[in-house]
Amino acid sequence: MAILTIRNLHKKFKNNVVLDGIDLDVEKGDIIGIVGPSGTGKSTLLRSINLLEKPEEGEIEVGDTKVSLPLKHGSKKSVTELRRHTGMVFQRFCLFEHKTALENVMEGLITVQGKNKKEAEELALKEIENVGLLEWKNHYPRHMSGGQQQRVAIARTLAMKPDIIFLDEPTSALDPELVSEVLNIIKKVAEQGYTMLLVSHEMDFIRKISTRVIFLDGGKIIEDDTPVEVFEHPRTQRARDFFHKMQILREPDYYL
Amino acid sequence: MLASFSDYFSFKIVWSRMPDLIKKIPITLELAGLAFVVSLFVGLLIAVARYKKIKVLDPLATAFLSIVRGTPMLIQLYVAYYGIPAILRIFNSWGADINVNLIPKIVYAFISLGLYQSAFTSETIRAALESVDNGEIEAAYAMGMTYGQILKRIIIPEALENALPGIDNSIIGLVKGTSLASTCGIIEITYQNQILAGRDYRYLEGYVALAIIYWVITVILERVFKAVEKRTKIPESPAEISGKNSSGLKEKTSFISKVRQRHGYFDHKELA
Incomplete structure (x- = not known):
């Protein structure tokens, strides 16, 4: 049974569409890595699920709690209830x-x-x-x-x-030598059977610990598969280009 | 013949003034206390109106602040002293039945002092509210806390730490400001001194005695505030906390670790 269900989630900031109809089912024990270029709505997706952002349209269901958007008067209680079932690391x-x-x-x-x-x-x-x-x-x-x-x-x-933990770039604000101590903890948590959604630019880490990887681009999910499939055989050109760029960054002699 | 020093100034007279002046300290403190309550209440309202940018109230509060800050306190005191009875008399002419003469003068004074101080207290409170990191509020929301809980557990305790020094200043300002209330006939220590000095023309000694009393009150208040601030403040160095055991009592620290604390070194032994 799905622990988190998202249907047709839409969110825009003024005229800028950030989430453009996201559908997602998360099973218990899933560790989902969310990758993609910056500005494609990775963080907004996490923040929308626990309603720190207010999406215009869509449905979110965590456990027995269902929230329909746009929020109506009196839906405060279900929002609080939904947040009690989710955790967030900023x-x-x-x-x-x-x-x-x-x-x-x-x-x-x-x-x-x-x-x-x-x-x-x-x-x-x-x-x-x-x-x-x-x-x-x-x-x-x-x-x-x-x-x-x-x-x-x-x-x-x-x-x-x-029931589910959202990690929003948990190591991006850290000095490089401190990254590994946090990643080790996240790995330990993952092994304890928690369900997680992880937004990160640590590609190697995501590849190692996630059971499923989602590639977001332009507010849409364009890749959704096992880490091996997404990283090694991306179906879309957009993802191929992105991983190619990341690869270049990891090989310093390329631009020295 | 040469005039002696005591013809111009006598410590003896300063000293002899004290008992009669001290008798009126309760009036001064009462006035300051009531004015503080008004200033805190109005200041809080203004701060929240501006912090949450409430329609209508926000521009009204801004206009109020501009007027209060842009006019002398003495003038405000007179406006309240003559203005409030005038307003009440207008109400009476419309059919209300208020005996204006029964309202004690101290009411006009503490309302006016309180409103004046609220202009400054409100800015202190607003700055303190705005200093609370938005991320912390979001984190609390994400945990499932309600706005009321966040206000009580996160925003107010954190804002209080930042607001305390400013609020302390406003209390001290109010205590000193009460001397202006003597101009509308309230017999607090300043007016008392004028009465006493009017009998023997020893004005200088009287004012010196008065200055000493205000100064002593202020010093005592500062001491009290410092102690309160110390309790609410997050310690500067980690060593200060590790020096506390679980019951909150300070353990004896070695000389070396004290030196380290003083120089800001981190003492790893303290952690164990």
Whole structure:
């Protein structure tokens, strides 16, 4: 059974069409890598699914919660409900600055899931240990490296036990030497059986961990297959050109 | 014959003024306190109207700020002192029944002081609200928090930390501003001093005594605010936090780690 169903999703910013009729079914356990040139709506797609952006048209269904667009008066409740079943990891971490790492992870457990402090702390500590930051639990975000902040952000998302996790370029804001520590955590999370949608420019990583790869261009899904098929035998010229360019970037002597 | 120094200035008289002046400190503080409540309430309304860009209210708030900031406080005080009774009398002529003479003078003073200060407090609050990172608000939404929860758990606590120094300044400004209220006949410490000095013409000593009292009040308030700010502020260095154990009490730190803290070195041993 599909854990996430998207039908005919349309989104534009003023006159600029960003999502042009997206249909997508995500099964439990899927790890879907979303690739494509910049400005093709990869991030917007993720942000539209949990309604941080408001698409003009379409339907989104997560578990038993269904949201039809455009949003009507009174649909706030189902939007909140849908968000409770999804988790999001942002490019810029977006940790709560005035809370320690531990409090950041506890926040949603207390306010959204209504757990008491002790219970929340226990669960949060488990997640913080999962990302290997137990000794940093009392530190504030501003005292941590970008990689550590992103790991806390991942722990914060996992603590909510979401049905599906969206990762929006989780390593793009990091210094190169910090990328691998975050990717290792994401890999670990993937192995724990979570369902994930991952937007990233780390092609090798996507190729390695995803079960399915989607290529977005001009607000449409133009490739949708296993990583091997999409990366090695892309059906469209657009995807071929894109991967060719990425290939060139990886071989420095080509332009030296 | 040579005049002695004490003919011009006598510390003894400064000292002897104190008890009578101190008696009126409660009036000064009451005035400042009431004015602060008004300023915080109105300031919050204006800040929210401008932060959320609410129709009609936003331009109204902007016009209000411009007028309040562009006119002297003393003039505003007089306008309130004569203007509010005038408005009430107009209401009375329309059939309302308000005994204007029964309204104590302090009401005009704290309304006017409060409105004046609200112009500045509102900007402090608005800047603090706007300083909260939009990404954090989005992250909270993405977790499934409602706007009310986000306001309570994320926006207000974070904005408060940034707003506190400005609010503290406004309280101190209000305490000093109450001296203007003496001009509309409220017997607080400044007016009290004028009464006392009128008896023996020792104005200089009286004003010096007054200055000392205002200064002491301000210093005490600053101390209190600093302590409050320290509690709400995120510590500057990570070492400050690792020095705390789980019960929130500070553990004894070694001399070396103290030196490291002072010089901003990161102490890895503290983490263990």
